[in-house]
Amino acid sequence: MTAVEAQITGWGDDAKVRLRDGAVLRMTEAEAAKGLDNQGNPDDQRTLMNMGPQHPSTHGVLRLMLEMEAETVLRSKPVIGYLHTGMEKTAENLTYLQGGTNVTRMDYVSPLFNELAFSLATEKLLGIEVPERAVYIRMLMCELNRISSHLLFQATNGMDMGAVGAMIYGWRMREETLRLFEKITGLRMNHNYIRPGGVAADLPDGWRDDTLKLIDSLPSGLDELDALLTGQPIWRDRLQGVGVINANECLALGVTGPILRSAGYDWDLRRDEPYLAYDKLDFDVLVGSYGDCFDRYSIRLNEIRESVKLVRQILEVMPSGDYRTQNKKVTPPPRGRIDQSMEALIHHFKIFTEGFHVPAGEVYVPVESPRGELGCYIVSDGGPKPYRMRMRGPSFVNLQVLPHMMHNTLLADTVAIVSSVDPIMGEVDR
């Protein structure tokens, strides 16, 4: 389905009917313990099963309440909150400069996207432009992060399906990416590298060779994954036709990212609402046709190849210049200036103690993270800390499709389905 068709037909009542009844288990644990069906009658045939939060395939601390009839899942409910640490509340007590350290821990597999959404929102409120080099560094880092995130998916997805070899292959390639991150940002994860005003530091010496070495090694590694998984009959049997969702249901549920694209719906914010400088680069948006686990697997695998393409283009056109804005109210003065100038010292002190003030207003900025639309909404009251910061985590919204995908499937397939949604619980619970 295309966007135009969706607009003409709407997503219709059929999706709505299926979504309202049947798949979602809406009851508390106390009610569930009574063992009644949805009409309130006792039902011996149904069993309520608990899966997680400690389960190897739940990607952290996702818990599922499954209503089973023999081995078939009828209704289910994802129970979340086990990783809730109040990050939105914390954000209200950190300055905009400190905020990056907080948001980067939300989706810990693609931390740079969190920082990017937060920084773009802050910059929009501030009304500042970042230099071109910073824009391209951000794109470079984000695409590398997309690669590492999708490689993690390949690893965990393989592991969940019992293809432990894939885990080692995926992990090995991801580790190479993280090594490059460590060289550029100083940390493997939780970088706080993209900050309001630009990036924390310029690219280090030898970054171009290291990046080239990495992306030159990736295609053969991806071909190995391809040979290991894509064509194998067992792999196909486990994924094809499992966890099917159509575009209507995705739209109704607010699902974005690879899951929406796997249902044949052509939508990618990088191309359709270009931010940074994605409109100057050439890449393809990958779309599936069946909306099953296999489509989601192959879309993510091939998105890595598209990101490699993007990184090559960025390497060619990486401009020189400043890596952060020269706006003195946002960027601290260089170390050398502090020894010479009283004003520089004061600015430095003010920025790191009080923080810079952001004009009052409210703004919502979305970016395309590896999991879908990651949006940051900030309300500022003119002070140095966000009055309210809301992160629209794609994993949080995408989790809602689980009951619909699992409805009337076998218990063994729930593992494949959870894995193919690729939720990151840090972002779900925040």
Place this chain on the structure above:
Amino acid sequence: MAEEELVELVETGAANPEPETAYGALVSWSLDQQVLHPDRPTYVAVVEALKADGFVMCIDVWAVDYLTNDTRVLPDGVRPERYEVVASFINHVAHTRMRVRVQVPAEDPTIASLFDVYPGAEAMEREAFDMFGITFENHPDMCRILMPDDWEGHPLRKDYAIGSIPVQFKASPAERS
């Protein structure tokens, strides 16, 4: 400006133009992002009008507590209240987004649910209830989503204190032998 000109401006309505409206709600612009301000009774109707006009997806629903923020700008005719429920929608064909901000008073924190229009609002409205104590009417499963069921209070309200643990900084320990 001369007095006659002012009179002329007022008479032609140029000094006080008709407030901008769309989909039956007042419009404001926040940094070139369009925002609608329906009141609670018209909220669902406005959202249905949006959906009929091609806004196929409800991106998110969340709330803001404006207890200690007096810098909020609202169009004339919208009475500020303590809470605000914000919903964001996207039109994939026109490539436009729309934000809807509804004022919700502190003494009656209830608002209609969008579940019937966009089933995807279910989890987001549960989170808004959990964090702000705003009840969504006709929601199929209005219960906490992130906090434990027996939790007291709603953490993202501005009068909900953050806990802290005093940290004592000491001299660095002796070197390990």
